[in-house]
Amino acid sequence: MSEIEDDGGPPAVRARGVSVTRGEAEVLHGIDLDVTRGSVVGLLGPSGSGKTTLLRSIVGVQEHVTGTLEVLGRPAGAPSLRRRVGYATQAASVYEDLTVEENLRYFARLLGADAAAVARTLDRVGLAGERGRLVRTLSGGQRGRVSLGVALVGSPDLLVLDEPTVGLDPVLREELWGLFGSLADGGTTLLVSSHVMDEAMRCDRLLLLRSGRLLRECTPAELLAETGAADAEQAFLTLIERTTAEGRVAS
Numbered sequence: 161m162s163e164i165e166d167d168g169g170p171p172a173v174r175a176r177g178v179s180v181t182r183g184e185a186e187v188l189h190g191i192d193l194d195v196t197r198g199s200v201v202g203l204l205g206p207s208g209s210g211k212t213t214l215l216r217s218i219v220g221v222q223e224h225v226t227g228t229l230e231v232l233g234r235p236a237g238a239p240s241l242r243r244r245v246g247y248a249t250q251a252a253s254v255y256e257d258l259t260v261e262e263n264l265r266y267f268a269r270l271l272g273a274d275a276a277a278v279a280r281t282l283d284r285v286g287l288a289g290e291r292g293r294l295v296r297t298l299s300g301g302q303r304g305r306v307s308l309g310v311a312l313v314g315s316p317d318l319l320v321l322d323e324p325t326v327g328l329d330p331v332l333r334e335e336l337w338g339l340f341g342s343l344a345d346g347g348t349t350l351l352v353s354s355h356v357m358d359e360a361m362r363c364d365r366l367l368l369l370r371s372g373r374l375l376r377e378c379t380p381a382e383l384l385a386e387t388g389a390a391d392a393e394q395a396f397l398t399l400i401e402r403t404t405a406e407g408r409v410a411s
């Protein structure tokens with residue numbers, strides 16, 4: 161998908177032995193991973209496997225993170241990363257009583273982006289025709305795209321998206337994946353979580369998470385080849401069965 165190769169700089173994300181405790185429990189256990197720049201990387205795993213926790217750690221808003229976690233060569237959450245990392249949470253985080261354009265203008269100003277960035281972002285997320293509407297009058301899918309626009313408007317180097325396609329119809333999902341690919345072609349790194357396994361095939365690389373552990377880091381083609389499965393969902397299940405069986409043998 162992406163034509164931009166790593167130019168030898170630091171990876172977009174580098175994790176070594178990252179563990180996270182939430183409440184009383186450790187929910188991520190010693191994650192090691194590298195996210196190559198200029199690619200679309202899918203973070204996939206069942207509900208509760210730790211995807212949101214990992215993304216929150218990467219954008220620097222998660223407490224009780226141990227190990228080494230670097231983003232664009234700097235410690236996750238460093239102030240200098242604020243404008244270089246865009247984050248869209250699962251729930252649309254936008255102002256309901258502002259219009260679509262006012263939301264984007266507000267966040268653009270905070271990030272030091274200009275009016276051209278607002279206009280470009282409205283086009284990119286397919287909301288130019290809705291620019292004057294109050295966010296509270298929009299559909300769920302449209303709100304999600306405003307939230308994506310907010311994450312995009314500062315032209316971040318790393319865009320972290322937590323389940324951006326939930327609740328979208330197949331046409332919009334297709335359009336969004338097209339947008340992700342074109343952003344990656346322009347050099348942006350996208351880290352996109354999903355529990356919809358068929359979306360895995362749209363990614364350049366995959367991080368498969370299960371029960372707070374990284375099960376595999378591979379391309380979609382490698383995942384299918386390794387498991388001999390016909391689709392990503394089946395491949396993931398096969399991997400889980402194998403790792404469970406290996407665990408039984410080892411213990």
Ligand SMILES: Nc1ncnc2c1ncn2[C@@H]1O[C@H](COP(=O)(O)OP(=O)(O)OP(=O)(O)O)[C@@H](O)[C@H]1O
Binds near residue numbers: 184205206207208355
């Ligand atoms: N605020 C919290 N306090 C304590 N534990 C939490 C909290 N939020 C999440 N957890 C726990 O952390 C683990 C990982 O949750 P996380 O939300 O990261 O998973 P997820 O893969 O993003 O799930 P989903 O796909 O359902 O959003 C789960 O066991 C969850 O119960």
